[in-house]
């Protein structure tokens with residue numbers, strides 16, 4: 001019984017961890033909390049609708065490419081010009097961009113949610129003893145693990161990864177050793193875009209529609225996850241996101257029916273408690289500018 | 291032609307003028323020091339050469355080409371590497387990663403690997419802790435790492451901003467020994483220091499910087515009376 005809840009919660013936790021990583025990566029490289037990140041996921045959802053009738057690999061590839069292009073355009077057209085401005089300016093730019101993308105989606109796809117035909121092959125359930133594991137949960141957990149490992153290898157083993165981490169710690173010094181910050185920041189947006197596309201595919205596969213406002217709740221989760229995990233720390237971000245998703249699903253499963261409406265309230269109360277105990281997050285990174 | 295030449299350099303932060311009319315030059319293979327007290331504009335001068343601050347006026351020429359106002363990456367690629375004030379090693383990168391990131395401007399992987407090996411031969415402690423987070427090194431080890439990281443770009447000119455700051459006297463001696471060795475191997479060195487006595491002893495020539503950027507040039511072994519006058523003046527001033 002409890003084990004069943006835990007399995008379901010691990011699924012949600014994994015998805016939230018991925019959401020948080022994409023946001024936290026860009027934050028740690030350039031101190032930008034990109035609130036338009038949720039709209040990247042939303043755009044991924046619409047790409048899925050447009051590509052729904054294509055073979056699965058075209059759908060996956062097309063969605064990733066579409067989101068990465070938008071992510072790169074964001075960096076080039078909106079964030080690069082304000083890179084040396086104050087954190088507040090960058091923040092407001094990201095809010096404006098989020099609104100712009102939402103309204104554009106609303107004009108392009110209409111005010112009503114657009115239906116997304118279900119992927120019946122994903123709703124298969126496996127039985128292990130008296131536990132049920134859906135194929136979607138397995139895919140979500142596996143994808144998250146693979147993404148986290150790939151991201152870790154990328155950051156640890158490649159030149160661009162080392163340069164990314166160096167820039168995260170000390171931008172000025174990274175310039176002094178000849179790191180091209182444009183390239184490094186653009187790479188962060190590419191990775192963030194890939195993560196947003198993966199999140200979109202995992203998230204909307206379990207939904208029946210995509211709406212122009214779909215990104216809002218996602219970026220909130222990612223933001224809170226990154227903050228409680230510890231801004232600037234990748235491990236912290238993944239952990240924070242995971243805990244958000246895990247706790248939320250557990251609350252929904254364990255609370256008596258009449259109290260379930262309070263699941264959000266309880267979750268965010270817990271968030272406040274965590275931040276009171278550890279204001280810099282669970283895993284506080286050193287020397288982070290907020 | 292001098293390797294590096296500053297003419298009429300003026301650096302200002304908004305209204306506040308940090309350096310006013312600075313002239314100095316370095317020849318290839320020379321070890322030159324710039325000494326002066328807190329706040330006279332030594333670090334500002336280093337930052338201007340390295341491209342971190344744009345001078346308000348004046349020129350900075352390297353191998354005859356004006357480089358003032360260019361980006362740090364461009365200046366590094368021309369052959370000027372910096373060991374900045376406070377070392378600024380990447381604490382969350384390993385020692386080896388700090389060194390490889392120092393070679394960002396170089397392309398040839400196997401040549402970089404060879405430099406890495408010769409670097410850990412020269413600095414055995416860096417080899418010993420190569421896989422360790424650099425933030426865990428002691429102050430002296432971090433200073434060695436900062437110097438080694440700068441050398442990884444194979445610079446023609448090495449700028450050092452107070453490398454002896456915060457180090458025990460023995461370690462300071464080691465740092466100066468190292469600079470002497472580098473000099474002997476042909477690296478041109480521009481050292482900024484408050485530790486006047488040691489800097490003067492180690493270098494071929496030195497400049498004294500006073501508030502407002504006024505500079506007096508003294509060649510070592512030149513008019514000795516004049517030199518000791520400046521030293522006395524400087525050291526006396528330093529006691530305040």
Ligand SMILES: Nc1ncnc2c1ncn2[C@@H]1O[C@H](COP(=O)(O)OP(=O)(O)OP(=O)(O)O)[C@@H](O)[C@H]1O
Pocket residue numbers: 303306307308326327328329330331332333334335375484
């Ligand atoms: N970013 C800045 N903004 C405003 N003023 C600055 C800035 N950096 C330096 N200054 C000022 O410029 C002057 C010169 O500073 P600088 O750091 O170059 O001195 P310094 O000779 O290196 O001193 P120290 O020996 O203490 O390192 C100081 O008065 C300092 O307050």
Ligand SMILES: [Mg+2]
Pocket residue numbers: 332333334375451452
């Ligand atoms: Mg200084």
